[in-house]
Amino acid sequence: MPLSEFSCWSAIATAESVCKLPLDNLQVYEKDGNILMGGLVPVHLRPDNINVNFTKKPDSAKCDKFYTLRYQEVLAMVYAINEINNDTSLLPNVTLGFRIYDSCYKESKAMEGSMRILSGIQKATPNYRCESNFKIAGIIGDLQSSSSLAMARILGLYRFPQIAYASALSDLRDKIQFPSFLRTLQSDQLAPIYIINLMLHFGWTWIGLLVSDNDFGLYSSELVRKQIEAAGICVAFFMKLSAQHTRYQTLSILQAIRKSSANVVYFYCSMPEVIPFIRVATEQKTSGKVWVAHASWISSPIFSYKEFWKTLNGTIGFIFPFIRIPGFGNFLYSIHPSLYPEDIFIKSFWETSFGCLWSNQSQNQSANTSLPYCTGEENLKTLAQKGYNEESVRYAILIYNAVYSLAHGINDMISGESSSSGFNITQLQPWKLLHYLRKVHFNNTAGQKLYFDINGEQPSIADFVNWQALPDGTTKYVRLINGMQGSQWDEASKNINIFWSGGFTEVPLSICSERCPPGYRKAPRKGQPVCCFDCISCSDNEFSNETDSIVCTNCPEWMWPTEQHDGCRPRSLEYLAYEDPLGGTLASLSVVGSLIPLSILGIFLRNSKTPVVKANNRNLSYLLLFALFLCFLCSLMFIGAPVHLICVLRQITFGVSFVLCVSCVLGKTIMVVIAFNATQPKSSRRMWLNSRIPNTLIIVCMTIQLIICSVWVMHSPSFKNNDITSKLGVTILECVEGSPVAFWCMMGYMGFLATLCFVVAYFSRNLPGSFNEAKMITFSMLIFGAVWISFIPTYLSTRGKESVAVEIFAILCSCSGLLALLFFPKCYIIILRPEMNNKEFLTGKRGFKHSKVK
Secondary structure, X not given: OOOOHHHHHHHHHHHHHHOOOOOOOOOEEEEOOOEEEEEEEOOEOOOOOOOOOOOOOOOOOOOOOEOHHHHHHHHHHHXXXXXXXXXXXXXXXXXXXXXXEEOOOOHHHHHHHHHHHHHOOOOOOOOOOOOOOOOEEEEEOOOOHHHHHHHHHHHHHHOOOEEEOOOOOHHHHOOOOOOOEEEOOOOHHHHHHHHHHHHHHHOOOEEEEEEEOOOOOHHHHHHHHHHHHHOOOXXXXXXXXXXXXXHHHHXXXXXXXXXXXXXXXXXXOOHHHHHHHHHHHHHOOOOXXXXXXXXXXXXXXXXXOHHHHXXXXXXXXXXXOOOOOOOHHHHHOOOOOOOOOOOOOHHHHHHHHHOOEOOOOHHHHHHOOOOOEOOOOOOHHHHHHHOOOOOOOOOHHHHHHHHHHHHHHHXXXXXXXXXXXXXXXXHOOHHHHHHHHOOOEEEOOOOOEEEOOOOOEOOOOOEEEEXXXXXXXXXEEEEEEXXXXXXXXXXXXXXXXXXXXXXXXXXXXXXXXXXXXXXXXXXXXXXXXXXXXXXXXXXXOEEOOOOOOOOOEEOOOOEEEOOOOOOEEEOEEEOOOOOOHHHHHHHHHHHHHHHHHHHHHHHHHHOOOOHHHHOOOHHHHHHHHHHHHHHHHHHHHHOOOOOHHHHHHHHHHHHHHHHHHHHHHHHHHHHHXXXXXXXXOOOHHHHHOOOHHHHHHHHHHHHHHHHHHHHHHHHOXXXXXXXXXXXXXXXXXEEEOOOHHHHHHHHHHHHHHHHHHHHHHHHOOOOOOOOOOHHHHHHHHHHHHHHHHHHHHHHHOOOOHHHHHHHHHHHHHHHHHHHHHHHHHHHHHHHHOHHHOOHHHHHOOHHHHHOOOO
């Protein structure tokens, strides 16, 4: 409830007697009207490093640096109010006025301005309204989130409408804490998305983060940090900046930045914290780092400091896109001190822009005697290249929209209240206005559809820009891309020449570890962020076909990684093929070897009546030669790609053929023993000298082997198998013995017969007779046994085609040994020494030995 003027001043006196808050000289630009709009815009600031020695109260920062850019935002507010006053359709018969305070980038001044607006007088008094006719409908501002936050806590208590035009702190979305806070932009909840899109596009995964040491920076920056790290971007360092930092503290931060391997530094700060830091960075000639600016200072007056241009040139940040306000550009060039005498900022603007002094500014004149006087004839259009143009002031549309939103809310309230109970403009209640303000929905003159969402925000999307200072002394913002487009650059943006801060001539790298190429995976370093890793080659059966793969993937069973482990290829097939040099050689030897016993068989058949052929059982020799023929040929079944039928038959064929061969040799050996033990004419042992004995022996031996093979085939036959484990990258096509026990039983039985044959031959080696084969059989069995005994460990220690080649080699060697020792001497006599192929030589008569053969 408004109090009387007497009680208000009494309250002020009482408050001052209890405690007194020292007030600064708060500047106000005001114009009267039926309804007033409050405004808070930081027009002045000169932040610097404050020397804190803890022995006296630190001096407060002076507000003696005029910023043209912020003044243009004041003009945008003035222009919008003038436009509404000239509009007969919006707030007819109502004249809008304003009170615009210079908050000077200080929370204390923003709070003081808010309290003055609430109290209605120059001395702010909490909870007291000292104007009987209260005209202020709401407050527009402030620029900084930290100032708007402090204001919103007080204004929310009274449900006093506040519309910020640049404060993006996400905490202000909370309508329980800040019920009367609205803004004409979206919160900085999108800021992490903007930054993540930018970092991922340029491949920056290792960045530094500087944050404001206040409400704006600390809490929100932690949320930003978590989202950035969740996107795979690591924070190399996280440090706090404060406008109250001493030079020594700033130098310490700069030293840490220089030592860091991160080439990109993101400033999640507002301008008051950045200016002292950039000043020291400029003095130290800091380079080698790319500055990425938050929206709160990328468009700030810090870029008007020419001494900072070398350091700031190339800064990248996101900023709200420029939207042209119809007529505002002409308004900027139409202002003049004579036309706006109530404008307390216009003369400072004139002096700053044109480098002159007004003659009545004696204080400035005495301090700057070298400056000329301002004549008032200066041309504002000459300032266009220096930043005094509508394109430079991107927040103009936001403050313009704030004014129109508040005006539409007032208009809706007047219409609603007048239709129900009548509205008295002298009894304006701001808390009622808040209800209508939240529901405004209109189109502004720039063609935008404006409304407040559930969080009290007007949707807006920022653009990435590159701030460039040109050699001719001008500056500009070069648009790169819409902030929400991620890594999908516009076609036009691809051709933009980005100027990089830090002295880089091309896109700099900012990574903790080099990227892992395909064929490698990332292995995190212990105790370091995930962006710091080592690249480890994928293991034998794994591949990775992407850069920076976290894991390697197993190839399918039928495939194997390439040499670079960046993909899979079909496994190479291994088997003893005919096309293989080894396979071809063994196959040739097998064929040639099989022709030799056939040739010898032909020779024996042609000379079947001769004593050499008839000796030692002619039929057994024929059968033995046939068996050797089969043994040579069975090795061909081991060559070529295995199929199921061949796998079943080849070991059985080999075993049966060799048992036939060995049993024939055993039969011949036994026949030799019987023959030389039945030399007496009437000996009872002569009855054994017939073909039934060896034939029966061969049949019995063969029957046992066939039984073993039959049981093997019925129980667990050999089968085709694809072995992918024995050799890397190779599929071995092989035949696997279904039952190893049956296989070794077959081999053992064959060895038993060979041993028996060796023993019998050995004991009969000294029997008389020129054609006694016992010695040759003994030697042949020695070779046979040596070959197959050495075969066992060699076969067990090899895989694939080598094991097959070992078995073929053993077959060929053992067959060749038998063939050479048993038949080559006979062939030598038959072919080359036919004179020895007679009965006399067979009986060993002396006369024959000394007779001359004619």
